[in-house]
Amino acid sequence: MYSQWRRRQRRAAAAAVLGTVLFLPFSAHAMSLTLTEAIDTALAANTALRITAEGERSADAALKQARGKNSISAEAGDTLRTSKAKDEDAQTSNSLSLSARLPLYSGGANEANIESGEIGAQSARLTTERAREDLKYEVITAYWDAVEASKKVEVQRDTVNKYDAHLKNVTALYDAGAQAKIDVLRSSVELSNARQELISAENSYEVNLTTLRNLLNIARTEPLTLTTEVTYQPFEKPMEDCISYAYRNRLDLTVERAKLRQRELAVESARAGKRPSVNLTLGTGLTSQFQPRHDTSSDVSASVGVSWNIFDSGVTRGAIEEAEAERDIALLNVKKEEESIDLNLRKAYLNMHEAEQRFTSTGDAVRQAREDYHIANERYRAGEGILLDIIDAQTALATAETNAISARYDYARYRAQVENLMGTELTESEHAAAEGLPAVTAEERAAAQAAYIEGGTDAAVKKVK
Template identity: 55%
Template structure:
């Protein structure tokens, strides 16, 4: 499966290039960033409610009374109003919308950090799967070599038939593991391509291998850093402040509102005679709800409850952050210890496997010795590979849980993300693949054809 595409055609891709590409092209990130536009529009609406509003009207009417002639008239007017005092409601709504806009940007930033972590994990998953394939392939080759050797010894009468059968079984099992490893590698590459939003069949050559980078920050310092820098915790704090403003807006229902109104009007009478008149008006109005059936009380209580819920959510999320940092940190330290202990085990297992094979060839060893030694070697190699990439992934998880921001180069890449829907659809690899399939001379299978095929398979069973 790995040899289906020539290596020369595979695009070289480093880990940093993968992260930057995802920050520039990921569709899910575009959806999240669209939330900033929604929040900005809500802020504009809140600010507009506290400014001057102008309206125009024009009416054409006719009337007839039993004791007078029919009258026809046209009236046009322009009016403007400005809220002078709303009990603090408009100001609270504006402040709440400003906090929402800031929260939307923080959520986008946090989504970028989470996307970076996802890409790092997918990249290392693919690298680990690739090395696992190499180990499984080596195991198959060793069992194939051993099977050939046993078959030759059996033909010469030096070994029993049972040794040939056991060698064949172990070779078959090794091939099964190889097939599974190859499939896992393809799945991991598909996951990585999805994050990068590139052609889903594009071959990739991952060039950044594991290198040990010691993490020297103490756990308590990691947690303290997370409390200060996690953007989702800052969003929670903003939500608390938003609900505090919501309480102020609700309590404004207890207070009067004052507004200024200005108007100009022009009236033209056509029947029974022609006449025209113009007028202007200015007024300051006060409105105070003395009794509203408890509506304001209910609104205040609701806002206060939501304010308390927001504070509890902030506390809960702090607890979750504390747990996330601890889990990632402990997992990283565990992988680090495994990394230091498994490297020597690989060398010892290689030596043990070599001795077992040579003893068997010399007629002094048992088949079981070779099988056990080869299994121990494969396990040691896979444990070492797993420890390497577990450490790399867990270290990235610790940094993400701490809320470490993107690097300047990554922020520059993220700034290139386009949220234009038309351009996104035009450049989408999925949409392009659909267009290409539609233009193919071989028509795609219809749903009816697929159903018929499934029905035929069922009849065959």
């Protein structure tokens, strides 16, 4: 009966090994990807970044509208009129008109709106650039997450192999009458638990790869081989210098300050409602009468009109107060952004140094844990140790190796976070890659329309029903 149990154990072990091989990423035809290549790929294809970049077009269009409202506008009209008065013949005429209008004075509203539009257009470009910096950080984090996960898969696979070899050793000793059956059972349980941890580690690796593919906007099933390894680079800049640098270089903070200026201009525009507006109008017209007689006349006119809102039941006052409140909110948002930068940078900086300390202290722990495992294993083979010594030594070794991996990649991620929070600029090559980000194409619009017609409409109708 025990020999049958052993055969079942061997079959289970073989199935587990085969399953591990089948579910591990097959790298024969995988795309090799360095961290630099990953960043460049994302900057040239990420959908979220494309959405942000489209905001530049929207801001430019708003600026065109603001400038147009302070320039010449022209209108043309054509009116066909027929009328009949009592005891008179019917009259039919056609009037053509052409007029041009030029604002001479708007109380400062048009000028404020134009300046606000210029600030908005510049802010949109800064927002896009900041989105690129954030995307770079996201890619770095996802890349290191995936590499770290692959390293932990190796640790778990090594643990499985050690427990498998140990089970074979214990079984041989049991067959020779040198060990109790309980050691065989406990070793089998530990092997099963290690396989569970390996399955979990492999899944984490695949999940992290999925996140990375999404950021790069590549085929979601594209096999990847990540080739960049973490290299330790000391970070020498003091925390306070990092914060000062961030206050000067964070583009999103610059955007918040620009929004404050826009809200100040909105107050000026609202106050213009209390001032008069002056417009120059030039016009010409041609009127042709058909009944009761044929006659044609033309005219040319020029006028300067002044309009002044004397009383509007507090509408203008309310608009001014609303604009002033929005201005103060923008001011507080600047203060809040500065506080967030300070807090987040301090946290990331402290976390980076904590990871650095862990990284520098884990090397000896791994070496000692390996030596401890070797001693425990040899003592057990010689009949001088107990099974618990091997289990504890293997657990300590796996923990030390996992901690070393976590510390190494935690430091790399926190360093990238500190640099991102400081507002570190993209490199020239990264800017060049970002220039390749495509705008929305006619083909994409047509495909979206077709998808709506073929699927979205039907789905909506079914939902209503």
